Amino acid sequence: MEFVTETVKKDRTGIAAIFAGTLVGEQVKVDGIVHAVRDMGEVVFVILRKRDGLLQCVSETGTKQAGKGIKEESSVCITGVVRREERAPGGYEVKIGEIRMLSEPAEPLPFAVSKWKLPVSPETNLDHRAIALRNEKQRARFRIQEGIVRGFRDYLYGEGFTEIHTPKIGAKSAEGGANLFKLEYFHRPAVLQQSPQFYKQMLVGVFERVFETGPVFRAEKHSTKRHLNEYTSLDFEMGFIDDFTELMAMETGFLRYTMRLLETEYAREIALLGVALPDTERIPVIRFDEAKRLAAEAYGRQIRSPYDLEPEEEALIGRYMKERYGADFVFVTHYPSKKRPFYAMDDPADLRYTLSFDLLFGGLEITTGGQRIHDYQMLLDKIEKRGMTTEGMEAYLEVFRCGMPPHGGLGIGSERMTMKLIGEDNVRETTLFPRDLSRLEP
Amino acid sequence: MEFVTETVKKDRTGIAAIFAGTLVGEQVKVDGIVHAVRDMGEVVFVILRKRDGLLQCVSETGTKQAGKGIKEESSVCITGVVRREERAPGGYEVKIGEIRMLSEPAEPLPFAVSKWKLPVSPETNLDHRAIALRNEKQRARFRIQEGIVRGFRDYLYGEGFTEIHTPKIGAKSAEGGANLFKLEYFHRPAVLQQSPQFYKQMLVGVFERVFETGPVFRAEKHSTKRHLNEYTSLDFEMGFIDDFTELMAMETGFLRYTMRLLETEYAREIALLGVALPDTERIPVIRFDEAKRLAAEAYGRQIRSPYDLEPEEEALIGRYMKERYGADFVFVTHYPSKKRPFYAMDDPADLRYTLSFDLLFGGLEITTGGQRIHDYQMLLDKIEKRGMTTEGMEAYLEVFRCGMPPHGGLGIGSERMTMKLIGEDNVRETTLFPRDLSRLEP
Numbered sequence: 001m002e003f004v005t006e007t008v009k010k011d012r013t014g015i016a017a018i019f020a021g022t023l024v025g026e027q028v029k030v031d032g033i034v035h036a037v038r039d040m041g042e043v044v045f046v047i048l049r050k051r052d053g054l055l056q057c058v059s060e061t062g063t064k065q066a067g068k069g070i071k072e073e074s075s076v077c078i079t080g081v082v083r084r085e086e087r088a089p090g091g092y093e094v095k096i097g098e099i100r101m102l103s104e105p106a107e108p109l110p111f112a113v114s115k116w117k118l119p120v121s122p123e124t125n126l127d128h129r130a131i132a133l134r135n136e137k138q139r140a141r142f143r144i145q146e147g148i149v150r151g152f153r154d155y156l157y158g159e160g161f162t163e164i165h166t167p168k169i170g171a172k173s174a175e176g177g178a179n180l181f182k183l184e185y186f187h188r189p190a191v192l193q194q195s196p197q198f199y200k201q202m203l204v205g206v207f208e209r210v211f212e213t214g215p216v217f218r219a220e221k222h223s224t225k226r227h228l229n230e231y232t233s234l235d236f237e238m239g240f241i242d243d244f245t246e247l248m249a250m251e252t253g254f255l256r257y258t259m260r261l262l263e264t265e266y267a268r269e270i271a272l273l274g275v276a277l278p279d280t281e282r283i284p285v286i287r288f289d290e291a292k293r294l295a296a297e298a299y300g301r302q303i304r305s306p307y308d309l310e311p312e313e314e315a316l317i318g319r320y321m322k323e324r325y326g327a328d329f330v331f332v333t334h335y336p337s338k339k340r341p342f343y344a345m346d347d348p349a350d351l352r353y354t355l356s357f358d359l360l361f362g363g364l365e366i367t368t369g370g371q372r373i374h375d376y377q378m379l380l381d382k383i384e385k386r387g388m389t390t391e392g393m394e395a396y397l398e399v400f401r402c403g404m405p406p407h408g409g410l411g412i413g414s415e416r417m418t419m420k421l422i423g424e425d426n427v428r429e430t431t432l433f434p435r436d437l438s439r440l441e442p
Numbered sequence: 443m444e445f446v447t448e449t450v451k452k453d454r455t456g457i458a459a460i461f462a463g464t465l466v467g468e469q470v471k472v473d474g475i476v477h478a479v480r481d482m483g484e485v486v487f488v489i490l491r492k493r494d495g496l497l498q499c500v501s502e503t504g505t506k507q508a509g510k511g512i513k514e515e516s517s518v519c520i521t522g523v524v525r526r527e528e529r530a531p532g533g534y535e536v537k538i539g540e541i542r543m544l545s546e547p548a549e550p551l552p553f554a555v556s557k558w559k560l561p562v563s564p565e566t567n568l569d570h571r572a573i574a575l576r577n578e579k580q581r582a583r584f585r586i587q588e589g590i591v592r593g594f595r596d597y598l599y600g601e602g603f604t605e606i607h608t609p610k611i612g613a614k615s616a617e618g619g620a621n622l623f624k625l626e627y628f629h630r631p632a633v634l635q636q637s638p639q640f641y642k643q644m645l646v647g648v649f650e651r652v653f654e655t656g657p658v659f660r661a662e663k664h665s666t667k668r669h670l671n672e673y674t675s676l677d678f679e680m681g682f683i684d685d686f687t688e689l690m691a692m693e694t695g696f697l698r699y700t701m702r703l704l705e706t707e708y709a710r711e712i713a714l715l716g717v718a719l720p721d722t723e724r725i726p727v728i729r730f731d732e733a734k735r736l737a738a739e740a741y742g743r744q745i746r747s748p749y750d751l752e753p754e755e756e757a758l759i760g761r762y763m764k765e766r767y768g769a770d771f772v773f774v775t776h777y778p779s780k781k782r783p784f785y786a787m788d789d790p791a792d793l794r795y796t797l798s799f800d801l802l803f804g805g806l807e808i809t810t811g812g813q814r815i816h817d818y819q820m821l822l823d824k825i826e827k828r829g830m831t832t833e834g835m836e837a838y839l840e841v842f843r844c845g846m847p848p849h850g851g852l853g854i855g856s857e858r859m860t861m862k863l864i865g866e867d868n869v870r871e872t873t874l875f876p877r878d879l880s881r882l883e884p
Binding site: 130285 | 443444445446447448449450452454456473474475492493494513514515516517519544545546547548549550551552570571572573575576581584585587588591592595599601602604605606607608609610611612613614623624625626627628630632634641644645647648649650651656657659661663671672674681682684687688690691692694695698723724725726727728766767773816817818819836837838840841842843844845846847848856874875876877879882883884
């Protein structure tokens, strides 16, 4: 009988090892995709794209022809000697001894991906998404997105949260509403969950603190730069809060942890995209009604809808906080009860408002959160007051009937947060394969 | 302007701090859900369920009545003094000074959750899932599941993989096939992805190594103990493999890392469920055809289907490896080409077989993986040979036309792996809210 006893040990050298500078003069074997070839006659530069950066390889012998005629996007394994070369990315290069061809493209790329700026329209980018992402700056965005999602999880693991995986197919929506994708589930009508809201609340009675990072589905007919019909939501819910401000404090902890993680583990991508990490030490907090008034007063904008923050108002509030306090984030609290879901906890001091908040980042809502109703009778009363039915909510209501601690939580749109962090203005730019009203492929 | 400047600092003491033993004689404040009340007349025991265990609190004064008449599943905050008490869970208890009520249930539980073994049928358990999970042993399963998913991610981060989030709604299936849930997407027909297969392959050309942990959807009409119609798949795909055995080595690395993680970070749950962590140092590897023959010879089972391993055969192979080598895992390699998807790389030494494998755990398949075809023409030829159409695969095929490194990957069913690890025999037992032919709720 044969056995697997070893994990992978390959004879390939990575970029980090080469750029560390200790291998100068030594022979190494490196694999990668040919990102660009620059044939200067006597000298041929072969730039390898590797998962953690670009590596310059160079052939100087006219005789050996190494690198001559090699196609971009070929996969190769190069054997050569490491040299110091200040003009090369990372400060080192590999003098090519031998190139072994692993795989060759059948056709050239539809557009060049090795340019600093991708030379295509946003639509073409999305149409050929898996090609466009081969561009260094394009792919860096999603490394940063990884850091955000990873930071969320790692911070919450450390705070005693349990990770959950809740079903995306359900008999009813988690929050009712019309914006649901419908499907047939073995001859029964079903929907795709627009949020793990009900499940995460139900599991507060079990694990006390829970989080989920997963897809949510919104059949909204919005066609804007900030809406997606499927996105990755970072959700948490925590029990035994004394006050809804604890939720904002927990989110602040996540933001700080994540900025440090990005600064250290994703420094290359942060530098590549020229990202200035936002301050998370002092995040302004302002009530909804004050924020609305402030946007109106500071910028002469008329208040049209008293119950909602319009996108333009959010942008103005963001602008105000940036100009006045140098703040990129702002917590807006106490949203009107009318515009929050039935399970939102109304403020006992003024029942027209809720113990809730949004977090704006650069003038855009990236988080909605708040305290929830935990008392069974209060929940039933609110449902009745709204003229809603409890049908389909039996399992949800059961946990409240059987006892639930005070709790609250929030959801963060990871694509929006990435977009704001890197300074983009269309959420499709920070979604690997976006889904919108017109886009279902690739 | 007010600012959030602090992350949460609460005056509550956690179980770990109390069980550390340094707080004896000191007053603490603890919150939790009343898991059980044992009123012995003069003495009342209030067992608090907290996220990381049970805490015994005790009232000994007949006069103060603390704890008397308190309802199970109430949420409380108890102020009291820590004492050494060997008979208490963890070896310490809190002598109750004051109990503050945070929330009270409206009705008693439909069944007792504080029993060691939950006193209900599996169906009742699933019908009242969020209640049943309040049982200590029930919830421990999902802490272990967290450890598995977390171990998968952490190990792969360390190996240079990038985490991806790919869309679950698509125009076509990633792998074709009939087992797809269909939905309407803004008046266009759409499906739920049964796997991130195409996306993860496409992104190998971008990030070289990628993984995803997310839901997959299978409209299979199987009603067995090992099938779910929605489950959490742990997927990875890696480029620049020289040999498909590197995939098995990478999975072995994940298994080892995860067993260590469970041993250290999830020791309480491992002990609670009496889990014996499997050996991952030597995992047997056997070819598909040999495994089939072996199951037939060792246990006198007739070979019926030459192209598949039947569940009974998998069980026999697992049994053989356990009896003969003490092995819980076994890699079965070289599955017949006929039964693998079109993108599977055929074995150049014998084209009837593929460079692929399954990992069996306790006689059950928990992983399917293998090397994929990376050459564009080879892929087209295979598609044609199978009489398939390339329609709907344009974006997938484009990446191969433009060049792709040799690569392969695998998918792991997290619920099945959890099930086998804790010794359950129905995958619903290790799914928070299972979806099957008859179950769409809760």
